[in-house]
Amino acid sequence: MRDDADRPRAAVMPDDDPPLDPAGSAALIAAQRARVAAETDVDGRLLFGVWGAAWLLGFGALWAVAGDRPALGWSPAAAGVLFAGLLVAAMVVTSVHVARRTSGVHGTSSLQGAMYGWAWFLGFVAVFALASGLTRAGAGAGVVQVAMTLVPPLLVGVLYMAGAAIWRDRAQFALGAWILVVTIVASFVGTPGMLAVMSLAGGGGMLAAAVAEAVRRRS
Amino acid sequence: MPAPGDLDPVIHTQARLRIMTTLTALPPGDRLTFPRLQSLLDATAGNLSTHLRRLEDAGYVAVTKGHIGRVPATHVEATRAGRRAFEDYVAQLAALLTPPAGTRGEPAPSKGTSA
Numbered sequence: 001m002r003d004d005a006d007r008p009r010a011a012v013m014p015d016d017d018p019p020l021d022p023a024g025s026a027a028l029i030a031a032q033r034a035r036v037a038a039e040t041d042v043d044g045r046l047l048f049g050v051w052g053a054a055w056l057l058g059f060g061a062l063w064a065v066a067g068d069r070p071a072l073g074w075s076p077a078a079a080g081v082l083f084a085g086l087l088v089a090a091m092v093v094t095s096v097h098v099a100r101r102t103s104g105v106h107g108t109s110s111l112q113g114a115m116y117g118w119a120w121f122l123g124f125v126a127v128f129a130l131a132s133g134l135t136r137a138g139a140g141a142g143v144v145q146v147a148m149t150l151v152p153p154l155l156v157g158v159l160y161m162a163g164a165a166i167w168r169d170r171a172q173f174a175l176g177a178w179i180l181v182v183t184i185v186a187s188f189v190g191t192p193g194m195l196a197v198m199s200l201a202g203g204g205g206m207l208a209a210a211v212a213e214a215v216r217r218r219s
Numbered sequence: 220m221p222a223p224g225d226l227d228p229v230i231h232t233q234a235r236l237r238i239m240t241t242l243t244a245l246p247p248g249d250r251l252t253f254p255r256l257q258s259l260l261d262a263t264a265g266n267l268s269t270h271l272r273r274l275e276d277a278g279y280v281a282v283t284k285g286h287i288g289r290v291p292a293t294h295v296e297a298t299r300a301g302r303r304a305f306e307d308y309v310a311q312l313a314a315l316l317t318p319p320a321g322t323r324g325e326p327a328p329s330k331g332t333s334a
Binding site: 025109 | 226231232233236240241244245246247249250254255258259287294296309313315316
């Protein structure tokens with residue numbers, strides 16, 4: 001018999017589960033908060049991880065087949081197809097993951113997320129339109145490749161920094177700034193070295209961000 | 220010194236505490252569809268409805284029926300009053316769980332001062 005069973009408020013909750021004590025309530029709150037976070041947060045470890053891997057391997061493959069003495073015997077087209085495949089895979093993983101985590105959540109943050117998602121989508125449509133525009137203007141394959149190596153990371157860096165401002169995420173801000181610095185460096189390195197810079201420093205930077213996020217979550 | 224009996228009885232049950240924790244974990248202005256809330260709580264629809272009605276009666280949650288496309292959907296969100304009540308609950312809980320050191324003789328500030 002609980003000694004407080006006769007206190008008046010006990011009568012208004014006969015509908016329930018076992019009575020709570022303060023420590024039990026605190027534990028319940030902590031457990032449920034952790035669960036909501038685990039099931040609704042977009043996971044930077046996964047997203048930075050897949051994009052970092054796609055850049056590392058994709059730009060790496062492009063670099064390995066480029067230049068006068070390529071490290072790999074593949075045709076440049078094969079490397080291009082590999083890169084495109086990696087980017088599509090990363091995009092699919094991102095879309096599925098974000099859709100699952102944010103499913104059933106509506107209101108302010110879903111509006112923010114949708115606007116941000118459209119910024120990515122239209123931004124990349126514009127990047128591909130740029131490739132076509134350059135070709136029409138008579139740019140050779142070399143010029144188009146330089147543009148297509150540097151402009152996408154430029155857009156990614158800017159969008160990460162803007163996303164960091166929306167969600168006040170310092171890690172994402174640092175990653176966006178890093179990608180822009182890498183893009184600036186790559187611009188001055190020229191071809192085909194810029195591909196190695198984007199692979200190692202760009203893709204590597206994203207993988208480092210994924211690891212940093214994993215460490216942050218463990219502490 | 221607050222007593223466990225002072226905790227808001229609308230919130231102070233396992234089911235409703237978990238509902239309020241879930242809804243207030245989202246930023247203000249966000250709402251959850253009924254099925255998503257149900258899955259985050261592992262609750263049955265009937266049980267969840269019962270507790271939501273109690274919270275709605277207290278003004279702590281708002282339940283809105285609308286549509287997503289053409290599919291009817293029920294949304295649930297914590298109201299401003301609900302968020303405040305939950306914050307108060309958490310603060311009271313913290314006060315109950317930290318025994319005031321050496322303040323036995325002092326009057327408890329949280330009791331009898333409210334109008």
